[in-house]
Amino acid sequence: MFLEVSWTDPVTGCHGYLVVDRLVRGVASGGLRMRPGCTLGEVRGLAEGMSRKEALNYDPAGRYVPLGGAKGGIDFDPRDERARGVIERYLRAMRPLIEQYWTMGEDLGVRQDDIDEVLAELGVSSSVVAVHPLLDDLAAAKARLAAAFEVQVGGVGLDELVGGLGVAEAVVTALGHLRLPVEGSRAVVQGFGSMGGATARFLAEAGVRVVGIADVQGLVVDEGGLDVEHLLAHRDRFGAIDRAHLCPGAAARPADEWLKVPAEVLVPAAVSYCVDADNEHLVTAKVVVEAANLPVTADAEARLAARGIPVVPDFTANSATNSWWWWTFFGDIGPTADEAFAQVRTRLRHLVTTLFTHSNRHGTTLREAAQALCDANAAAIEARFGDDAA
Missing domain, CATH: 3.40.50.720 (NAD(P)-binding Rossmann-like Domain)
Structure with missing residues (x-):
């Protein structure tokens, strides 16, 4: 486990958490969820799952090298009218980690639109800004992702x-x-x-x-x-x-x-x-x-x-x-539906x-089989990047 953070909202008193389970090339990936009853233990388990999810899709021939795993969670009802304010204060508190380590997006109870709006208000250009230094052509990467998020199939966004x-x-x-x-x-x-x-x-x-x-x-x-x-x-x-x-x-x-x-x-x-x-x-x-x-x-x-x-x-x-x-x-x-x-x-x-x-x-079991594949891929990633994959 690389990092665990517990946070208390100064307005509502609700609690939030961030767990970075593993870094690969200095970065971890995982979403932010909001639900009543969310606990540090839950977020820890989800972060560990993200490490597995990332490693599982390692392709040595691909441009994308899987990142480490992380997860954020807030113990609050997303239907409460105060929810957006809670998200804003949470992201403000986690901003240094978002900018350096944690590439994040929506999860249960949280919409990507809200994350993007809050981060823009905070002056953060993207919820995945931590991964930007790993890209060969940042402008092209941003353009691809922006174009992909504009794609709709049957009136529903590709994402x-x-x-x-x-x-x-x-x-x-x-x-x-x-x-x-x-x-x-x-x-x-x-x-x-x-x-x-x-x-x-x-x-x-x-x-x-x-x-x-x-x-x-x-x-x-x-x-x-x-x-x-x-x-x-x-x-x-x-x-x-x-x-x-x-x-x-x-x-x-x-x-x-x-x-x-x-x-x-x-x-x-x-x-x-x-x-x-x-x-x-x-x-x-x-x-x-x-x-x-x-x-x-x-x-x-x-x-x-x-x-x-x-x-x-x-x-x-x-x-x-x-x-x-x-x-x-x-x-x-x-950035097309056919390729995706x-x-x-x-x-x-x-x-x-x-x-x-x-x-x-x-x-x-299938889980044991998946874990064996994750372990093999994680070992291959670590052998390729050494201390940067730990």
Whole structure:
């Protein structure tokens, strides 16, 4: 662990944290989240996960060399009218670390627009300014990323789609390895924000029947398959679906029933620790694909493994959002949807296939297989950069 910072907001008294788990070439990457109940332990675990997520996508032939891992977290309700002020004061306090070590962006409960606006007010040119010295042509890199953020597909920004596309590709690849059909397989997605919404969209496009979506208000189900595009058109900025616009056949149920909906695929895409030892027995899916960070506790995952239910770990399944930023910024891909989608699909298909192959060959879980790949890549990065990767 390189650095841990605890912060107290002088106005509301809420607490915030920053953990830098590891530096590579002097820089670490990870987002800022805001949710009631966020703890230092949670942020520490997320920072460690970012180190794994970065290392997992190391390609020695690529321009982008994975960074270290970091994470920020604030224990506050993002729906509170005071939330933006809290973010502003937090970023002001963390400014020296943002400028030197921490490349950061949005995460649960925090929007990139708010981060960019606050940093501009503070005179910081970018939320990833710490990585600028590593670029050969900073102007070209900024232009590529700016152009990529202007791209929309079906009225949705490319930056809000790539993460969910990666999760959906992980689901499709996992179904293939489990010898389950993609067409007609059922999925339940918990969370309908940027990640969950995009995941549901691409699953539906692939032919998976999305039969349940859980949001902050509860659960929406339809055994025949939900009209995902219709629901996306009737959600707010926090991913809450307007129940007044449900299609015929769709029904609203209590939130705690999301694990009970019969499905082959379970995609937790919202909060951490939502599948634990107390509710794991309710899972009937054939595979769990983690779109959120740390949604399945270690003891629950062990019990799922004992029941023959594999879990595709978060730092594999949801890695595309982070990697897309850097692939674009460093110039491995151009600022187009075609290049982004092709890279995400190819990379996630390769990663998930590698995990299943290792798991089957060595009798490990998918998480253990992913960790082995991360360790090998981290060792290669350290050998390449020496003391700058520590």
